[in-house]
Amino acid sequence: MHRPESARPAPTHPQPSRTGQRPAPRRRSVVVLAAALAIALVASSCNGNGGQNADDALGITADCAIVVPMAVSPEKIDLLTDLAKTFNGRDVQVNGAKACVSPKSKSSGGSMQLLADGWRDEKAEGPQPVVWSPAGSGWGAVLDQRLTDAGQAPIAGQGQSFMNTPLVIAMPKPMAEALGWPQADLGWSDILAAVDDPQGWATYGHPEWGPFRLGKTNPNFSTSGLNALIAQNYAAAGKTRDLTLEDLDRPEVVEDNRTIESAVVHYGDTTLTFLNNLYRADQRNTALQYASAVAVEEKSIIDYNSGNPDGVLDPGEEPRPPRIPLVAIYPKEGTLFSDNPLYILDAPWVSADERAAAEQFISFVLEADNQQRVLQYNFRPGNAQVAISDPITTENYVDPDQPQTLLDVPAPEVMLGLLDKWNVQRKSARVLLVLDISGSMGEPATANAPETKLDLAQQAAIDSLDQFADADDVGLRVFSNGLGPDQTRNWLDEVPIEPIGTNREQMRNAIRGLFPTNGTPLYDTISASFQELVDTYDPTRINAVVLLTDGRNEDGDKSDDRAQLNALLTQLETQSQGESATPVRLFTIAYGEDADLTVLKQLADATNGAAYNASDPKSIAKVFTAVISNF
């Protein structure tokens, strides 16, 4: 069971923590950091094994006198849990005391920010880590830079890489072949040319594939997204190293970035959303209309081609290879490795015994036998004595002889500049927020809690507004029965879809003013909201409906619910798939225990969107942040 780099959209079971914490308003960079923090919390609560049960699962027993807390990126938590169990059973001694390790899942960007802030809230975030393992060592450089900028001593220093996987451009095989693969060397410049071509795939003899559509994750949260951003900027600047802040301002670089971003389907905190959607589209034989290329790590291609797109096999699930496999394009301009460093932090909370125990664990992880396990998880071993072998083979459409050249990781200040520029250059969004104000939203969020579900949802929605860029168009719709002056309407538009730069305060006030009312006309509302976005579709933007509900369809007539749902699914699928698709994405949030996550996932999947699980109402702030990372 692998896990993604960041929060999986669904199914998830976020746990309560840091309720009410808000990102600082206005400044997007600050918001982004806060958002990264929140994503980390979602990721940790989704994947973490908190409490005594986790200790049992890791083989941490009462005789473990030294327990080394570790924060590791989510895509490798299963591997490290596996390794930790073996290590903890070995009776490794440090100064006469048994040493054990306890890995916990934390997203790379989120944990970096927590460390930069001193990892102050152990109750909410888990113990301060002795060992930190983000996906790539670039995060270590950024952490130390942030600390240095704040007048503090760096704590990451040099890590020990223990496995690798390169960033690649994943393309459906026929599409790659249309661009000349495998004979031609392809790269970001070819992607740029294809994106920039108004004829789209018609130029390559396939008008039926439509325009060139690109899947990229949000670089503030995802290592793949960050590495893809670095790579595309190098390509635009015509460099493979020494990228500078001046380069980022060059008109041709800005233009190329805007062109590439214009082809993005949507963003998000994890590549697995794309891969899951692509897999579902493949099962419907419409994969080629969903995405033409996705920037992912090499290991994800092996997962996908084996029929396990998210790397997680649920109980009873059998991997079934897709009809159309993905092939790995190793960009000719160069790429970057996710090198999975293990940092023993030079932090005040790390004792000498913990450090010694951590060193023992790192040696253990690098042992040849344990590096064979790395291969089982589709990564490349970090120990040179272990051959790169199956599954890193051309049979799986990855190439052990690639990449041929690497890009230099830019200087930390340039990395920060890249993120700032991306916030301006990314594809704008056109989003309708649709909030449930049914009577059940007035119930307490949890037993004996003073806040209602609506209270928490309002706060989360208000906080999430800061994640939008000024140029994004955002509107607010609420739904319940008996709305409007004549009390006959199922929804009301509180704020029309307009640039949020001018209506952010109006949105805040409108959300603050909401109160719970009657039933939950879910299907009617989704149908109407989706259709409105389709009818007013803007091809230059990410068009999406974000819907939060705490209940099931409740329009006064249960007898036709099944028929309504089928009709709605047909409507969503018809508009979202095929050559004439109008790609409006539906992102659903199942809020509270009574929401029907299964149905909401079906509906989101029908549009190649994603469903998010906030069954614990206190997780809603974090979930909202994850949802808005798609824009």
Next chain:
Amino acid sequence: MRRLAAVVGAVAMVVLAVAVRARLDGEQRGTDASPAVLVCSSELADVCRALDAAHDDVTVRIEDAAVTQAALTAEGASADALGIDAWLAPAPMADMVRTERDLQSLEALLGPSGPVLARTPTVMLVWGDRLGTLEQHCGGEVTWACVADAADKPWSDIGGEAGWGDVKVGFSGIGTADGMLNVAAAAGSLVGRTDFASNDFGDLGFQERLGDLARSSARSTPTGASPIQELLTKGPAAIQIAAGLEADAVPAVRAGARGDRVQVRSPDPVVTADVVATPILGAPGAERLDAILSGDELAELLASDGWRVDGQPTAPGIPTDQPLPDSANTPSGGVLLALRRTWTEVS
């Protein structure tokens, strides 16, 4: 005033207690009651771990040579204060310490190094499909001098493919014996002789070419990882030419992920890492360690780890038909200190 006196008195008592405890610790170390402490340079990590496991009366500490050197050249350093009895490392590392202590007018701290226990030459690992291009560029045998001319520049400048990116060279950190000796080998190649001196480092051409090697290495191993590991795990994308020691390189290439793609070369001038044990003067456990380090056990461990040891069979893959030069071909400790400074400055 009375309160101040009390505080001063308390602090003095603590300091005295710490000093007495340190003294007692020093007296106990190396006696029958406590293990002797051996510090090993990181190139000898596996050998020394095996020693540690085999001897209850020995404690091993493994660290980069520069870390040990810094401790041994600190003012006030002594056998007691450092808590070590002997140091196992390539010979010039101890010589660098002696020179540095002389420069600082500090008393001798190291005893005379023992005989050479094992040897291994510096080597160059080249990614297979780049070797032809490199040989063509060098006009035959590949040397560090001609690699320096190409380092940090596009492969296409010397007849390679554009898709290969830049010529990327990797040296271990200059704080390791491996890195220091390979940089010495490269410097010898740039100067054209092994008896070079710090006077040669002022030459702008030398600095420029050494700088190309140093900068390329810094780019190729930004996280400080071993260049051999980087070459074998990440392939030519990360590094195409790695400097190392034969004892590390050959076993890694033989067992390794991409060993069949990598060529091991011994560029002229061949510099060797000659392992010696050096006692710390006044250390109580030095004698006991000497007995262990001069026995067959260490010789066998070194040989099986890839080092060349007189009278011992070589490990698989270690060439038997390439004799080593009589001398290590390393300059004096003072020249190495100057070279280390220069390398750091031009990086």
